Structure formats: structure tokens, C-alpha cells
Amino acid sequence: MSAVVGQGTPVVKDPGAKDKVETPFRRFASEFMESRLALGGLVVISIIILLAILAPFISPQDPYDLAVLDIMDGRMEPGSLSGDGSITYWLGTDDQGRDMLSGILYGLRISLTVGAGSAFIACMVGASLGLAAAYAGGRTDSIIMRIVDLQLSFPSILVALMILAFLGKSITNVVIAIVVVEWAYYARTVRGTALVERRREYIEAAECLALPRYRILFRHLLPNCLPPLIVIGTMQVARAIALEATLSFLGLGVPITEPSLGLLIANGYEYMLSGKYWISFYPGIALLVTIVAINLVGDQLRDVLNPRLQK
Amino acid sequence: MQATNAPRSFSDTETPMVELRGVSRRFAKKLDIAAKLARRLGASVREEIVHAVDRVDLRVRKGEVVGLVGESGCGKSTLGRIVAGILPQSEGEVFWNGENVAAMQGEAAKIGKLRRQMIFQDPYASLNPRMRVADIVGEAPLVHGLTTRGKFDGYVDEQMRRAGLDPAFKRRYPHQFSGGQRQRIGIARALAVAPEFIVCDEAVAALDVSIQAQILNLFMQLRKDLDLTYLFISHDLGVVEHLSDRVVIMYLGRVVEEAPTERVFAAANHPYTQSLLNSVPRIGNRKRAFTTVKGEIPSPLNPPPGCHFHPRCPHAFERCRVEVPVLREIAPGQRSACHLNDAA
């Protein structure tokens, strides 16, 4: 077997071949950057995530520690000084005398954890099942898809309500409830994409090369099902955060001692009429900014990753 | 390099490299409970069966290039996939070097499968867009132990060079290549597992004429260098004529004619082959009046009875409507499935 290449098959040379390797990620990143709004969203999300991670170090108060709260400091206006003069409540306090700024920073932590955590787990569960359904086909497929139908044929908020009523309140339970509600979206999306992708010739090529099945599934099929997954993933993070807020509002969210943004809003909401706007206004702004930023990013991702709009 | 690939002669006695015996492939949409129930209640539902490939016999000898021609949906790709071992047949047997593929076990089965490779039509869809060229080409050899991590780079380089690609490109992704280059990557990928037999499914149909020539030349070069055998699927008669030793013509899942290339182009026997040859525009034919085959290609869902071609055949007679013609030898190396041959 000689590797001689005859002159009939010249080696194709392309000037500038070696300088830069355009990875799919890099290409995607540069397309993503084209929208300034989305870039802004990304920056805002990064800041928010940073704030949430650093909350214990930058917030003036540990809002979960009952020992440092004092109800005598309750419902103070923004900018007031605490009763013992130790801190200034820049965004005021809630009814427990909790510094709103600290509350919001920690609340972000919880909201983001719930949002990202539930989206991630739901994605793992849903994607695996969807992939399995698409690849295995037949009975496996129809069983999984019937469960998905069942799940989707049921209003999410009611399912979450039921689950939380059953499990009781805790961050974990909220995550579980949201996962139960949302995994089906991922499963359906992944299956849809995987069904298309698995008919593509590169999968056949991989089969022709007698590659092991798991390899085809996870190295060839899965990565190509990722774009829609990423898109709904980001959107679902935003949705999960909003859903958690709504559940908290309905009295079935996270525990009161570890308030998420939603719970802070729900708490302060009762004070809206009496003019103590800050208790729910600032958390509301934080929630809004977070969700809007995530949605902006998700939106651009949708455009960039949409094969039909790709140039 | 002016070596001519003069048509070779083959003796019928040697074991063919690939042999299909009575191979069929059906795609059926099964009835579910509801449909069965509805049928019991008198609704007119039936299982929809596509006979993509219908009792095909085919032999490809070592070193031969067999062209497979036919119109869209006639089952060329399905047949190609069965030969390449990607798709199981519904009926019939496939032999690899005289051994029944279904009976092969373990390592032998895997090696047998690796020896038969496929090159695909769509240069864009046939490469995993999320893998680098080096991985696309080198993954299978690595997995199957044809190379090692240490020798990986050198191995990949060699495959790429052989397919006419600059190994400097190997860290790139498929989208950074043109169609012709992609097709070369696909070829390098197939060559990397040291195949003996290659199914080319419309491998040049999506390419520009000038690039098409490059790839066709590469195929011929490789054939000579590596002693490869090809099943060359195409709807472009010009390409098939140029490349193959023997041509097989399919119509709606069945082989209708099979003959050495010159014979097909000089003395086609089956009316379908004849009209096919007539419809093909030729660069040599200036300003001529196009002749036409009447009618549309029927749906493979409910093909016409008897000879599938009879509704479009200018010579059809009663028998064609009821009886399926068998593929019979009508001249040395030429077989055709037409009742006219009996009448004559």
C-alpha cells in the first residue's frame, strides 16, 4: 500500500491554512457577539453570578442568621442606620429587620441555584431519555414519549404545586418540583433533534466504521443535539426562576428563612400599598434584571444556533 | 502516469467478493392498536410497505467496479447500505468472500464490516460538524486498534495525504472546507480502516464538474494503488460509463438489467435502460429534440403489478401487466428482465 499521491491528485493547499483554527465554538462566539444587547445580557449575567457567588463576602449582613436580625430594625427605609448603629441599610430592611441588600444578594444565590440547578438536572434527565428514545426507537421510544406526553399534558404550575404540597418546603424540593415539571421539554426537544440527526450520514458513517454504540450516542449524536438544548436550557433557567418566584408567591416555595428573590417579593408585596415599596421593589428589580438578561442571551443563542437562519 | 484501467475480464468461477442472493428490504409502517381496531370496524387501513429492494441478486468480484444506476427512490442507496452492512436486509443472504455475513461472529464480523466502507453523497451531512478532521479520520482506527495514541498523528497524516489533503488541515473542522475537500475527508475516513470494498453512494453528485473530475480521478487512483473494489451508485450515466466495468440498472427496487459497460451503452436490452439512455442529455448532442419517457415514476408504496415498468413502457403487452419478468441471461455477461426477450 503506497501512499504516493500521483500528480493527478494534487494536494489541495489553502493559503493561510495554519494561522487560525476556527473552532465551532469560536465561530459561534463571534456570531453571538454580534448583538450588543445579548452581549450586555451576558455581562449582566456574569456580574449577577459573581455577586451571587460572593454574597457571603460582600453582603453587609448574613440575612439567614436570626441572631443578627433584629425586628426592631424592621421595615426601615433605604439609607437608614441600624438600631445599634453598626450598618447602614442601603436598600432598607424587611419586616424582620433583614438588610434588603444582603437579602437580595443571598436571594440571587438561591434563585440562581434553583434556576440553574433545576434546569441542569432536568436537562440531564430529559436529554438522556430523549436520546435513548430517539436512538433505540420502537417500544422504548413510545414508552418514553408517552410519559413525556403525559407530563406535558399537565399544567406545570399545578404539578409543581402538588409536588410541593406533598414534599413540603425546601430548596431541594423546589428543584425537584421544577425538574419534574421540565424534564419533558428537554426530552422532547432532544428526541426531535436526535431523530433528525441520527438519519444524517455521519451517523451512518460511524456505524459503518463499526464504532461502539455508546460512542456513537455520546460522541456523535449528543454533541449535535446540543444547540437546541442550550437554547431551551437558557430559557428554562429563566422560566425556572420565574416559576420558583410564583411558587413562593403562592406560599409553596423555598423556606421563609432562606428567602429567594421570589419570596422577598412576595413578602414585600403586602407592603406595597402602605408605601414601603423597597421591600419588594428592589428584589423585583433584581429578579427582572436577571430574567431579562438570561432571556436576552437565550434569544441570541436561539438566533445563532438556529440552523435555518444560519448564513 | 498514463496507466490505463482497461476493462478487466473476470472468470465466473472465482468466489465473488460480495454476493447478494435474493436480498429484499422492506420498510413497513406497522399498524398500531387503534388502526387494527379501526380495520376490524371496517375502516380501510392497511399496512404501508415500501419494497425498497426486491429480491436482488448481485455479485461483485474482486477488483471490479460495478456501477448501479437508477432513478430516485428506486432503492440504490438501500442496496448500497445493505452491502456495506449498515442496514440489515429483510430477506435473502449477503456473502462476503463467500462467507455468509449473518453467520460471521465476533472479531471476524467486525473485520468483515470494516473491510466494506461507504462514501456518502452529501459532503456536508456526512461529516460530524463537531469533530476535528483528525478525529473524524482517526477515531475508528484508534478504537479498533489499527493505530495507537502515539502513532496517531502519523497515521492520520498518511490517510489525509493519500486522499489528497494537506495534513496541516487536520485540526480544522468540516465547515472550513469546500465540498470537494470534505469529500476527500470522507474518503480518508473510509481508507483509514483499510477497506477492500467501497460503496460510493452518489459520491460525486453534489460536486461541481471540475471538482467531480478530481474526485473521480482520486477514486481511480486509489483503486489502482490499493486494489479496491467499488460498487459505484450514481444516476449520472456519464460518470458510470467512464468508471465502471459493469453496470446494474434498477427500477423500483428490482434489477432490470445487468451487463458490461460497453454492452449497456451499445446494446441496451431492457426498454427502461433504453429510454434512460435516450433521456440523458449528452454534451455531444447539440440542439437536439429531447425524447421522453412518458409518465411519472410510480410510488414504491404501491408499485404497478407485473413488470414495474409496464405503465411507461412503449412495448408493454398483456403479460407485462401480470407477470414479473425474471432476470435472464440474454447475451454473455448481459442479463435482462423483460418479457420481450421471451417473445423474441
Added chain:
Amino acid sequence: QQVLNMGVGSPVTSLDPHYHQLSPNNAVSDMIFDKLVGTDAAARNIPGLATEWRAVGPTTWEFKLRPGVKFHNGNDFTAEDVVFTIQRLPNVPNSPSSYAAYARPIVRMEIVDPLTIRFHTAAPYPLMPMDMTNVRILDATTHANAATEDFNAGRVAIGTGPWRVLSHRSGDRIEFERNPNFWGEAPAFQRVNYRMVTNDATRTASLLSGDLDFIDQVPTSDLARLRRDQNMRLSETVGLRLIFLGLDHLRAENENSPFITDHEGKPLGRNPLRDVRVRRALSMAIDRKAIAERVMEGAATPSGQFLPPGTFSHVPDVQAPAYNPDMARRLLAEAGYPNGFRITLAGPNDRYINDSRIIQAVGQMWTRIGVRTAVEAQTWSTFVGRAGRQEFSSFLIGWGSNPDGSHPLRNILATVSRERGWGASNRGRFSNAEVDSLLTQALVELDEPKREQLLIRAQRIAAEQVAVIPLHIQTNIWAMRRGLTHTPRVDELTRAQDVRPAAQ
């Protein structure tokens, strides 16, 4: 003004006055029906359909009925109707919380004449008049076969009360019309639109926007604003509902209480709550005034017992425990917990006014004396079941008493006993022999002053023993637009007859 638009915070679930013991239902029943014995705004018994009553023997109560009373449909009210009503009480199908208990002591009814009836009991039964304040009288002919649905549909929502039902849209509103033939003081409005607006903030908003003239259960967060508003009036009174903390008395001294650990999270090996010093310390550590002022925004009165001053069997010398954290720490040290311990305080978050806020405030205060408190609030539906199964070490709960010390004593402080029917809501399983014996005596004592003394003694013991930690008694608050007045009721009932145009 001819029409009164009222907004109430709890949904009325049924117009059948004997189906479900529930304050909102009782309030509406009070508008449609009458009882033999009525109650005034301070929950004192006043003549209703009976003009007078007395115990004519140790086991016989006699009620004289009001003459000339007619049902909305014109039927006359007679002793027959009373008999019918008492007989119906245990026979309302599917009732989850029935009025049967009020019929149980009566072993026989005797119609002396159409306007006189006697109830015979097996043992002396001093609570008969109070029981009769809960029984709305139906018409023997109209209601003979009436089902709850018939009441709900308004077809047989027919009583002797000041209002007749015009229409009822379940969960939304009930429309009433003045009963022109009412025997008592004539209602002030021609029509009443009784709407259920369960969301607190929207209820206030509707009042502010003028859609409603009158609302109940004013959220404490809106009090400040409403007090300031020239166009709004508030009506308030100290109620009968005590908010208190239940404590785990079930686990023995050497057992672990489920939610109490040392500071490392390891079990203590004993139940500190069985030590009265610890209970006292926990009680003293609470700044009730701060809670009443800051959390409740003034809508509560700190209390050391179940009943407010001025009610029958209120214990005059038991005050709300004073806030004394130093003393509390000392007591803890004495009891052997100089560094305190960890505890979880549970509570509902959707049941009582500011319930979840109160437990957080208590948590702050306990933590300050070294009892590190975690707070767990959950929905009532989950909470109440767990509390009933004694799953908590300490929990917040409330109790709306009848104005008689025997009521809280019997249900919360008495030793749980199936035979006697005691301790129905004794979720901490407090048990004290002396309290039990005093209560036993009081329940058969027909002499009111004597009975009151027995009850006071029993309650004093419970307070000294810190059976529960009382926090405060809620203030009942209603709000209305300028131009209306309302007689606030201690029993929390929101009734249209209590609202009148203000005197100019």
C-alpha cells in the same frame, strides 16, 4: 346608601348552617338565621330566638321562645322548629366538622308549649346556653328534607335572620336583601353584596379604589396607611384568638425531642422542655411588646392566658410574662443549659396573621438567650397534620376560644382522653392532674361564680406551669370607607347587620 359592598378574606363554603364549623360560614349563617341565644359584640350571651332561659333542674334547661317570629317565607317559628333543628344536627350527611357535639348532651327534648322547650341532659350541663349560641334554627317544614346543596343554591337558605339570600355564587359572592319582617333591629341597608376577596393586598386595594365599602381581615401591613387615610375608617377590638407556642411535653425527661439538639447538632439525650424552668425561660425571652408593635403593627395585645380581660373566667392576676432575657439565661443555666441548645420552631405560614413573621421574631429572641432557633414555616395543611402527630418540639399555633375558660382548658390543656373527649387540640400533650380535676368539677357546676373560680384556678396552674407559651391575642380589625360605622366583634364574625351609616 342602599347597597353595601363587603369584602371578606375567607371564602364562605356553604350556606347550610349545620354543615361545617367555620367562622366565615357562621358569619353568613348569622345573617340569615337566628340562634336561641345570641351573642353581643363582646361575646356575652343575649336573648335571641329565646327570650330567657334557666336551669329548671340539675339536668333540665328551659328556654322561652320569642313570640311572633316568622321565617323569610312566612312560616311561624315555634318549638317544633327547635326540636327539628336539634335533631338535624347529627344528621347532615358528609359533614366534615359537624355541629353534632351540641346535640349530644341533650338526651331528651320536651315541648312544654309552642313557645317553651326543655332540654334534658344526662348530667348537669352548665354550657347549654353557650352551646345554643352555635345552633342556628331551621324551619321544620321548609327544611324537612333539605340537603346542603339546596342551601348552597339559595333555594332553602331561609331563616329568621335580618337578611334574605338573593343569590349565591359559590366562592365569589352572596347577595342579600333586607328582611323587612325581622324581629330585631332593622338592618341599615337595602342590599348587601358579600364578596370573597381572599388576597389580602387586593382586598385593601379594592377598598381604596372604592369597589368595596367594607372589608375584614385588614392586613397589618396596610394599617398604617389606612389609619392615615382621611377617607377610611377602622373598627377594631381585642379578639378571642390567642397565638401561642406549643411545646413538646410528650417526650419524657430522658428522651430526645425530635427538633432539639446541642449546638453541634447531636441529640441531647433529654427533653429540656419537660423542665418548667426552661419553659419559663423561653417564655421570658420573648419580647411580646416588640412582636405586637413591630410584627403585628399594634394589632395584637400581649397575653399570658387564653382569654382577654372582661370575659368570663379571665384570670385577673396572670399577666403577659415580662421580657427578661437576663432572667431567662439564668433560668436556663439553673436548668443545666448554660449555653442553651438548638431548637426548631415550626409554624404555619398561611393561617394566622403574620404567623411566619412571628416565628422568625421569636427565633431571633430565643437565639439571643442562647437557644439557637431554626424556623420552619409550612402551609397549614401540612403543618397541622404534623403537629397533630406530635412531630414538632415547639410550634406556633392559635386558638379561638369561646368566652369560657372551659373551652381552652378542655381542648388544649386537659390530658388527652378519648372517653372524656378531652385534649382534642392538645398537640403538645401537656398533662396535669390538678388541672384535670378542676376542669372535671367545673364541667358539672351549674353555679356560675363557683364555676368561674374553678376555671380560674385551673388556668392559673397551667400558666404557672407554662403549659404553652402564650404570645398575644389578636386584634380583630375591619376597615370601611368614611360614612360607615361598624360594631367590632370579638368573635371575628363579619356580618352586615353590624355595619351602619355613620351618624352625620
Added chain:
Amino acid sequence: MAEPSPHSAPPTLEVRNLQTHFFTRAGVVRAVDDVSFTIGRGKVLGLVGESGSGKTVTGFSIMGLVDPPGRIVGGSILFQGRDLAKLSEEEMRHLRGNRIAMIFQDPMMTLNPVLRIDTQMIETVQAHEKVSEEEARGRARDALGMVGIPSPDERLKSYPHQFSGGMRQRVAIAIALLHRPDLIVADEPTTALDVTIQGQILAEVQKLCATTGTAMLWITHDLSVVAGLADDIAVMYAGRVVEFGDVGEVLDAPLHPYTHGLIGSVPSRNKRGEPLRQIPGMTPSLLKLPEGCSFRARCPRAQEDCLVMPALHDWLPGRLARCHHPHLDEVATA
């Protein structure tokens, strides 16, 4: 491109130095950069070239259907003497589908899937003529008949998905014929079809051109189709017409090295079993075209002077080529 003689009518279409560029973020794509050709009345011009050479964009430029970020930046498109590039959108709209019609490549995509065939045909009639619906329907029926669709009355009521690809393409052709246009731009209308069906369509088109006198711009990359169908041929490379002339002459003796290579690489032009003649390299990116002749890098005849872009020059009567070193020698031998 024979100079039109002064007393004859102007050719149906004369494209001169057409330039259509796309202003993308990555840069200016010179999709069409100097295209010139002429189509006489009733003639068929075959426009050939590789993928991406600008054939489709040329077609759309003529139709005035270049979408942003594309724009016609230079040259003129003289249709019966009027410069289409200068017409307003409204004027252009009146010509489109009326005097100039277009047929697209993919028959599966050109008909609106949610509208019935009759709707799509009648609206075309009514867009340009005030006729009653009944009359329009009659015209539609006739047009379907003309392209050989059996029982057109029934077929009018169908939806596109009920047709096979070949039938759909015939409907598209029928729509193009509704107003008996003077020019039809056909963008690879048979590429997606099977050989036998392509044969049917080509036969019908031939017949129609002969009977109606419509001029036709037939865009394709298949030289053999052009050979059989067209009168003249224009070869495009990288946005430019590199050769123009009579079909027979060009195919027999191409002037431009690219045309030469292209024809050479057609398998049936080669001896069986022998390596095909091939053009090395690949088409350059339109974003960064090399200076001078864009075929230079792949051209066996390239020399120093090719660094200067050659003009489209008529080397022989009616034979134009954009090359400094055309294959004039072979013309002589042919």
C-alpha cells in the same frame, strides 16, 4: 455577441457589465462582478458555471429580486431597450411575472404549500390583468394543459404536496407562461429532477419556446443540458462571464482555459478508464478574489500579464472571452 444590426429590433435582453454585490459583515461579496450577455428574441441562452459563480444572483438581478444586503451596484439590464436597473419597484413589479417570468431550481419549494394551485395561478393572472376569476381560472387551466398536465381542471384544486416534483415544476412553468412573457429566467429548473423527468421537461420547454417565441435564460451547471437546449452559451466564473458565444462553437472549441477545462472534465468527453482531465485547485472565495484574472491560480496558461484583469473581448466574430491567452489555436484545428 453579434452587434445588433441597426435596423433590427433590440434583443430581448441585453445585460451589460452587471455588478451585484452583497454587503455583509464579513465584507463585500462580489457575487456578480461584470456580467454581460445578450439574448435575442426566441433564443435560449445557457448560463453555466460552477456553484457559487453568481448564476442565480444574475437571474435575480434581472428580476429585480436581489434581497438586502445585496444591491445592483453597476451596469445595465436592457430589457427590450428599457434599463431594468433603473425602474422603480412598482414598475418592476408590473414586469415581473408578466413580461419576465422566472422558474426556480427546487420544485418542492417554489409553490406555497398552504395555497391551492388555482389560488396561486389565478392571483398571478389577476396581478397583471383585470379579469374575472372565471376567466383567470380558464387561463390557468389552459396553461396547465400546455405543459402537459393531464386533467387540469381537477389538478387546479389540488395542493402542491399532492404533486410529484416533476409535476410541480411543470406547474411552476405553467405559472411562468400565464402571461406569455417575452423572457423566462429559468434557474436550474431540472437539476432536482430525475433524468427521465428532466427529459420530459426539456422536451416541453423546447416545444414551448419554438411556439411562443419567448426568449429564455437557462441557468445550469450541466453543460450537456445546455448543449442540447441552448442557442448561445455564457460561462461564468467567480462572478464574471468569461466566455460567450454560440453553443456549438464554444463547446467544440472553447476559447477560455476555464471553459476548456470544464468541458474537458466531463466524463463522456474522456476516454473510458483514463483519468479525467481536471482543473486543479478550487474556486476562490468571492470575498477575497485574487488580483487580476480570478482563474489565474488554476490556469495552466497563466502568465505575468494575467495579474491584470482581462476584458471580455471578441476574439472571433460572435465569440467573446475574458482572457489574455485564449485557446485560439484549437479553434483553428476544430
Added chain:
Amino acid sequence: MSVYLLRRLIQALGVVLAMSVIVFIGVFAIGDPVEILISPDADQMERERAIAALGLDLPLWQQYAIFLGKAVQGDLGRSFVFNEPALQLILQRMPATLELAFAATFGAILIGLPLGLYAGLKPNSVGSKAIMAGSILGFSLPTFWVGLMLIMVFAVQLGWLPSTGRGETVEILGTRWSFLTADGLSHLLMPALNLALFKISLVIRLTRAGVRETMLMDYVKFARAKGLSPFRVTFVHVFKNILIPVVTVTGLEFGSTIAFSVVTESIFAWPGMGKLIIDSINVLDRPVIVAYLMIVVMMFITINLVVDLMYSVLDPRVRLESK
């Protein structure tokens, strides 16, 4: 078609059955209704009587069997709280919710479609950027928060609209509807808007995406090549194609609109099924919860079926047999 309907029917039966089991077990697990329903001073005897009266003394499977047996006859049990058939209770409140959901859905289409069309046709204009930014806001704002803000602004501050509740109703065919009276409409406006906000954003996005995708299609270009007026191209060729996803998605979303009315109804004191279910969950009124969920499931199934049928009307390519 008949096969298709049959298949859907079988599927629906399966779903409903599976759902009933899940719901029954789920509701059972949430908590003990007796604890909540019974008066706190009820003694042990009274408690046992109540448990028996409500049929809660039987093992779960028996309760389920009884439920199923009755359900087949159209009896979904009696509410513990209202002592009325749960089905009747829900049906009584359904018109209010349906009215709200329909108003929200139609509002969303009426507002969202033109905005989305504009944004899709002129993707780079300032207006359409503003629309898209607005639609992200619509996606992001929590319903409950918007609801209160609406009340604060339009009822409390401006006094333009009534703050809560349902307005005057008119009886048609035995059910009461409020959208036919001026008072009813004024009450409907805010809750409907609140509920519609999310859908408006959704419709805008769907429409815009649809327009952008459709505009790239060959058949649109072909329509232009035929010389059609821009108006006809947009409103016949493009519009009819984007209508398909818009109708499908809004149709499918109709179910979730009904579900989400839980929040809106409790804020606006709207006497619909959403408020009923929240109240019922709070007091563990099991029969109502179960019945509600069963009805919602059936409604979803019906809606999905209707959407599919509509889809096949709008899109001739979809033949139901081949699904």
C-alpha cells in the same frame, strides 16, 4: 381520519387513567384532610365519625376503586368543603375561567400578531427592536407582580377600572358570562391583560420567527417573481404560513393559560376554577382536587385534539391518517 380519532381516543383513555392513579396517590400523600376540616374542638369520637363520613377509613385502593366506579358514571365525588358534587362545583366556575382564558388568548393574538409581523418584516428598525425588547420584558415579569401593579395603577391610582372580581353577568345557555356587559368587560380587562402578557410576548416571537423564516422561503420569492403586490405576498403567502405555528402554539398554550389563571384569579379575586383549586389544595379538599385535575387533563387532551385538527385544516400537507 377515523383511525386517527380512534388512536387519540385510546391515548386519551390511557392518559386519563394513568393520571387518575397518579393524582389519587399524589393527593392522598399530601396530607390528611380531616385534620384541616374538622373543628379543633372536635373530640376523638367526632373525628372518627367524620373520617367515616368522608370515606377516608378505607384502604387507598378501595377508595380508588370506588372513585373509579363512580367516575365511570360521571360522578367525580363530593367536595368535603362544599358538600356538592365536585364536578358541578367545577363546572359552575368554569365559564369564568374560560372567559378569562379566551379573552387572554384572543387579546394575545390580536396584539401579538401585528407587532410580531412588523418586527419580522422590518427586523432592523428601531420599532421592531423595541417590540422585541418589550417582548422579553413580557416573558420575564412574574405574573403576580404585574397583577398587583395593574391594580395599583389602574384601580387605586387612576381609578379607571374596577380592581377585582367579576362584573355583571348575563345568562346564556344556562351559564353566566360577563363579557357581554359593559361592567363585565371592565372587570375582565385587567385580569385578561395580566394573563395575556406572557402570551403576547410568545405570539410576537412566534410570529417574528415565522415571518423571518418564511421570508427566506423560495415560495415567497417566487410569489414576488410572479409580480404580486407586497400586500398580497405578506398577507396571503407569508401570513397563512405563520398562522400555522401561531395557532398551534397558542392553542396548546391555551391549556397552560387555564392553569396559570390560578395566579391571576387569586390576585384579581376572579371566581374561576383556578381560585377553587388553590383553595381546595389549601384545605385538602381531595375530591375537588382530583376532579379538577381530571377535568384539566381532559381539557388538555381535547385542546390538543382540536389544535391538531385545526393544524390539518391550516396546513394541507398534514394528513391525519399519516400521523
